[in-house]
Amino acid sequence: QQQVKQSPQSLIVQKGGISIINCAYENTAFDYFPWYQQFPGKGPALLIAIRPDVSEKKEGRFTISFNKSAKQFSLHIMDSQPGDSATYFCAASPLGNQFYFGTGTSLTVIP
């Protein structure tokens, strides 16, 4: 049973466009929601994370939107660049416990 559902599986965006990746969860005990970026052959790198007490968090071109009532959260990448081409994973965890990862979104940014 997939604890965190992620969509889309793949995404193609033009350079300068906005990339949007969505995740949904059911477990109300989840208290921490990070996003990771992974390049081929590398480990996941923490991009940005949010706690459920805020609805939005922005760091540079990356923004997390969080909807606690809908149990959904999303990653927005503004002004997408070819260097952003990677696989993105959302995750969720009860604080202090294991991360449950989504299935990943392969993002391709076309120059």
Place this chain on the structure above:
Amino acid sequence: DAGVTQSPTHLIKTRGQQVTLRCSPKSGHDTVSWYQQALGQGPQFIFQYYEEEERQRGNFPDRFSGHQFPNYSSELNVNALLLGDSALYLCASSFGTANTEAFFGQGTRLTVV
């Protein structure tokens, strides 16, 4: 400041053999978690070590075991390897038991033939 380092980077083993993977956490971190990432999938939690004890365990068989040393480094051992154990094994470190700000190593690519 070195991040999370894992060794070896690649490994090929024969079915039925045993393997040991190693992880050194990021400086200042004392908690180590291990994940298995199959090709095209998200990482799956194996277990977490804190204060040299297994604190949490995911849905993996007893063939998967681990250890944490006083310097916070950790080992993952897998016995009686199966073809299905072929995956990228990731180590993540964090500070304390809150498990926020977890940093991953580059992983060990294990191939079982």
